[in-house]
Amino acid sequence: MPDCIFCKIVSKEIPASIIYENDKVVAFKDINPVAPVHILIVPKQHISSVLEIEESDTDVIHHIFMICKKLAKDLGITENGFRIVNNCGHDGGQTVDHIHFHVLGGRTLTWPPG
Ligand code: 5GP
Ligand code: ZN
DSSP, rough: OTTHHHHHTTTTTSSSOOEEESSSSSEEEEESOOEEEEEEEEESOOOSSGGGOOGGGHHHHHHHHHHHHHHHHHOOOOOTOEEOOOHHHHHTTTOOOOOOOEESSSSSOOSSOO
């Protein structure tokens, strides 16, 4: 998708600290981390938000959660716990219109969100 910053990270047009990649997804460090561990997991295909997920995307969405689990283990945050966040739309706080899942950990996270 032209002008999509996460598509550009996927295609390596702009740099990111990529920590994991396979044929379906890319995971990279958030440029503005809000926790000691703050990574973003995105599908390589452009999906704008949860609202745009189709039945045909089931495999990649499922796969994203498997990679969340793998990376949480690899990053050592499973024992104390962690959070997976998806923001959707304006009120949800979505600022990049390419679906992404934040994995946050390394400190005690508060609830409810602001
Ligand atoms: P959202 O607010 O849409 O849920 O999350 C977007 C996230 O993307 C934010 O946490 C923001 O810091 C991160 N972000 C925005 N632009 C870039 C970028 O160019 N590189 C990286 N690594 N993260 C970015
Ligand atoms: Zn995109």
